[in-house]
């Protein structure tokens with residue numbers, strides 16, 4: 001038994017070592033992803049559920065890894081945050097999306113642009129001045145931009161965070177709280193932070209009509225958003241039934257595979273020009 005115990009310990013060490021090596025390799029690869037043109041911004045339409053009209057686009061990052069293929073953001077954004085690489089990557093996403101959205105405008109699609117930002121970017125130089133200069137460079141009106149931040153950031157509830165967000169508000173940029181409902185949501189912070197929009201996490205939309213907890217949570221969020229005069233977007237709408245339920249409850253804006261998945265810019269241009277609400 002002693003012998004096998006030692007072997008097992010040895011086995012685990014090797015597996016852990018292997019895991020650590022893989023992680024380090026991926027981290028090394030991520031350091032070069034930008035300069036090697038392996039990153040791409042996809043765009044997903046945000047739709048007015050009743051009319052079916054496209055209102056805006058959310059920019060969603062993708063990494064084309066030469067050996068591993070397409071790596072979803074959940075698998076490398078946390079690493080980018082830990083290493084600080086999110087600073088340059090996030091800046092690149094904003095630049096790229098602002099440039100691209102001008103081309104959608106030129107093709108006659110007057111949509112707003114929604115960009116995810118990480119709280120780590122605050123300490124990495126992303127402030128109102130930096131965003132203002134990107135907008136100016138691409139001649140994009142600040143009222144056309146929404147920055148999406150996850151709920152976690154607001155829970156820290158620091159003066160610095162409020163000031164940081166106020167800076168964006170001051171430019172005329174809108175702010176959305178992403179993945180709303182997943183954190184320890186407290187109504188009090190909604191008053192303190194200058195937010196305009198809540199995005200209901202897709203976890204709750206997925207369970208709509210099948211889980212009574214999800215149903216009552218969604219309807220509570222909908223009535224709260226209405227009384228606070230916040231715009232509401234439901235994420236991850238995949239079925240017609242979900243669309244109708246949301247409209248019935250008073251949530252008009254939605255995003256999901258029912259309408260369109262995130263697409264590369266050229267495919268989205270094609271989708272936009274052939275789409276009929």
Ligand code: C2E
Pocket residue numbers: 044059060061072073074077090093116117118148178179202235236237238255256257258261262
């Ligand atoms: P998120 O901001 O909550 O983005 C929505 C996610 O839901 C996207 O995953 C999108 O592809 C997916 N989605 C959209 N419609 C549906 C649907 O109908 N069904 C299902 N099952 N999923 C749907 P994605 O693109 O993998 O992004 C994952 C997360 O990575 C994002 O979650 C966001 O938090 C983060 N992320 C993506 N791009 C960036 C970025 O440029 N910067 C930062 N900081 N984070 C980003």
Ligand code: CA
Pocket residue numbers: 058116148178
């Ligand atoms: Ca988002």
Ligand code: CA
Pocket residue numbers: 178179180199201202235
């Ligand atoms: Ca979300």
Ligand code: CA
Pocket residue numbers: 179
């Ligand atoms: Ca999410």
